[in-house]
Amino acid sequence: MVLTIVQSLFxxxxxxxxxxxxxxxxxxxxxxxxxxxxxxxxxxxxDTGTLTTEGLWAAQKHNVALWILNCMPFAFGFWGxxxxxxxxxxxxxxxxxxxxxxRSKADDLEKQTAYVSTHDRLTDLPxxxxxxxxxxxxxxxxxxxxxxxxxxxxxxxxxxNFKDIYDALxxxxxxxxxxxxxxxxxxxxxxxxxxxxxxxxxxxVLLTNITDTEKAEKFAQQIHQTMxxxxxxxxxxxxxxxxxxxVHFPEHGEDVDTLxxxxxxxxxxxxxxxxxxATYDPSHDKHSPLRLTLISELRIAVESDELDLxxxxxxxxxxxxxxxxxxxxxxxxxxHGYVPPDEFVPLAERNRIIKLLTQxxxxxxxxxxxxxxxxxxxxxxxxxxSAKDLHDPxxxxxxxxxxxxxxxxxxxxxxxxxxSSVMTDPESALGIIERLHKMxxxxxxxxxxxxxxxxxxxxxxxxxxxxxxxxFVLDILTSENDAAIVKAxxxxxxNLGLSVTAEGVENKEIMSILxxxxxxxxxxxxxxxxxxxxxxxxWLSSSQWKIKTQPE
Ligand code: C2E
Ligand code: CA
Ligand code: CA
Numbered sequence: 406m407v408l409t410i411v412q413s414l415f416x417x418x419x420x421x422x423x424x425x426x427x428x429x430x431x432x433x434x435x436x437x438x439x440x441x442x443x444x445x446x447x448x449x450x451x452d453t454g455t456l457t458t459e460g461l462w463a464a465q466k467h468n469v470a471l472w473i474l475n476c477m478p479f480a481f482g483f484w485g486x487x488x489x490x491x492x493x494x495x496x497x498x499x500x501x502x503x504x505x506x507x508r509s510k511a512d513d514l515e516k517q518t519a520y521v522s523t524h525d526r527l528t529d530l531p532x533x534x535x536x537x538x539x540x541x542x543x544x545x546x547x548x549x550x551x552x553x554x555x556x557x558x559x560x561x562x563x564x565x566n567f568k569d570i571y572d573a574l575x576x577x578x579x580x581x582x583x584x585x586x587x588x589x590x591x592x593x594x595x596x597x598x599x600x601x602x603x604x605x606x607x608x609x610v611l612l613t614n615i616t617d618t619e620k621a622e623k624f625a626q627q628i629h630q631t632m633x634x635x636x637x638x639x640x641x642x643x644x645x646x647x648x649x650x651x652v653h654f655p656e657h658g659e660d661v662d663t664l665x666x667x668x669x670x671x672x673x674x675x676x677x678x679x680x681x682x683a684t685y686d687p688s689h690d691k692h693s694p695l696r697l698t699l700i701s702e703l704r705i706a707v708e709s710d711e712l713d714l715x716x717x718x719x720x721x722x723x724x725x726x727x728x729x730x731x732x733x734x735x736x737x738x739x740x741h742g743y744v745p746p747d748e749f750v751p752l753a754e755r756n757r758i759i760k761l762l763t764q765x766x767x768x769x770x771x772x773x774x775x776x777x778x779x780x781x782x783x784x785x786x787x788x789x790x791s792a793k794d795l796h797d798p799x800x801x802x803x804x805x806x807x808x809x810x811x812x813x814x815x816x817x818x819x820x821x822x823x824x825s826s827v828m829t830d831p832e833s834a835l836g837i838i839e840r841l842h843k844m845x846x847x848x849x850x851x852x853x854x855x856x857x858x859x860x861x862x863x864x865x866x867x868x869x870x871x872x873x874x875x876x877f878v879l880d881i882l883t884s885e886n887d888a889a890i891v892k893a894x895x896x897x898x899x900n901l902g903l904s905v906t907a908e909g910v911e912n913k914e915i916m917s918i919l920x921x922x923x924x925x926x927x928x929x930x931x932x933x934x935x936x937x938x939x940x941x942x943x944w945l946s947s948s949q950w951k952i953k954t955q956p957e
Contacts, residue, residue: 632645650674671684795827822838835862
């Protein structure tokens with residue numbers, strides 16, 4: 406086809422140039438004929454002294470020079486035609502060559518543009534659009550007669566700690582890591598082209614010709630193995646934590662959008678599993694859509710100050726004085742209404758938003774604490790820390806930064822931690838706790854009795870307080886077991902030189918029995934429900950409980 410077009414273009418050009426060349430040749434012939442006529446007239450006049458037909462005929466007949474001149478129009482005609490045809494062919498061929506060149510350059514450019522728009526510039530991997538296209542094609546191919554329902558699998562791989570790496574090392578180094586990750590992924594793939602970069606830190610993998618679904622999980626394990634050895638950037642070894650969500654076609658969906666969305670759900674399940682990968686199951690869907698939207702909305706809520714921090718008083722059982730408050734997060738969702746912290750805090754812990762959340766809580770709690778102290782109310786504020794916070798080496802710097810900015814003293818703050826949050830990685834948590842303790846912050850062990858209760862670690866922690874979980878306190882009047890646990894915990898705390906707080910003090914009777922057992926501090930609805938900063942100040946002025954003014 407292209408050849409025919411080029412040939413006809415060539416013929417057209419030659420025809421055009423030839424007609425131009427012929428014009429020049431005809432002019433040459435006319436000039437030559439003119440010259441012959443003038444020369445014949447001159448010879449006739451010189452020979453006879455006049456111009457007659459006989460004289461002109463005689464000149465033509467006898468003068469040899471005129472014979473030569475007579476040949477000129479023919480020679481011009483022939484030579485002109487020949488030379489110009491040759492030129493026309495050469496010029497035509499040149500134009501065709503250049504057109505051809507231009508065309509192939511345009512083709513290359515077109516291909517290059519298509520490549521750039523479908524490949525990630527950094528890693529050179531196919532983008533989301535191309536990946537979706539490939540999955541679609543694979544689906545169509547696998548449903549052709551003869552291939553019917555050969556299973557395909559899609560794996561979504563997310564680098565869980567990528568944000569931390571980015572924050573710590575900056576863009577260039579994290580880009581280098583992404584490049585290395587993509588090379589390792591391509592290395593492990595049966596077909597290099599079936600891995601794609603779906604999003605900032607998410608990769609997609611298409612496995613075709615999968616005969617049994619277990620193979621996809623084995624493949625996920627292989628991916629984990631290839632990612633195990635640290636990545637080297639600027640001479641530093643950096644470990645990454647990938648999570649993998651797996652879906653199979655046709656079991657989990659018949660189109661690419663459903664499949665990828667469900668792989669995302671599986672990815673969230675993988676984040677919570679020890680294996681680091683999970684295959685989609687319809688039961689995952691039950692909470693996922695709400696959870697998934699909650700996560701993104703929580704981020705917005707933190708950034709747009711939609712959250713609130715409530716305070717619940719802690720009262721000394723012996724002296725009936727208010728010795729502090731516990732800061733408790735509140736989120737009034739515009740659609741779902743009140744979302745309990747028990748629901749969204751664990752969600753935030755799995756999605757890195759916890760860092761933002763803790764930062765927000767610390768800023769608000771420290772600011773309010775500073776206001777109370779400025780008003781002459783020496784209120785100590787207890788702040789809950791999550792397990793993830795205790796493994797964040799930046800936490801001590803964050804806390805000291807907020808303390809300086811708000812003007813609070815470390816001894817006004819109690820940091821509540823749980824046994825399980827320490828036990829997930831005791832050494833790193835202990836390091837962070839020690840640093841904060843040296844800075845003057847005090848620690849309380851929350852929900853005591855519900856976790857590991859490892860006395861060995863309890864002894865190593867620089868604690869000030871034990872909080873008995875409300876689960877034991879609420880039924881203290883009716884359950885002998887719970888009463889025994891509360892009693893034993895109070896004794897244990899005192900033996901370790903710690904102050905003991907009981908949560909869930911809902912009525913006077915519980916308060917009285919706790920006093921009998923020698924418990925130090927009570928916290929619960931009997932004293933007050935958690936209330937806002939403004940409400941707390943009002944409650945304070947009308948309450949039977951008074952602020953403790955003497956330092957402990
Ligand atoms: P927690 O630290 O054990 O907090 C005590 C919980 O007991 C609070 O629930 C409080 O409202 C509730 N409570 C207090 N007195 C009574 C009572 O007399 N009876 C009953 N039935 N409950 C009482 P809340 O506010 O729903 O918080 C639940 C959990 O959410 C907290 O448990 C804590 O683990 C977490 N949380 C709350 N705020 C934060 C925060 O700022 N950061 C972190 N990381 N976690 C938080
Ligand atoms: Ca607490
Ligand atoms: Ca508790």
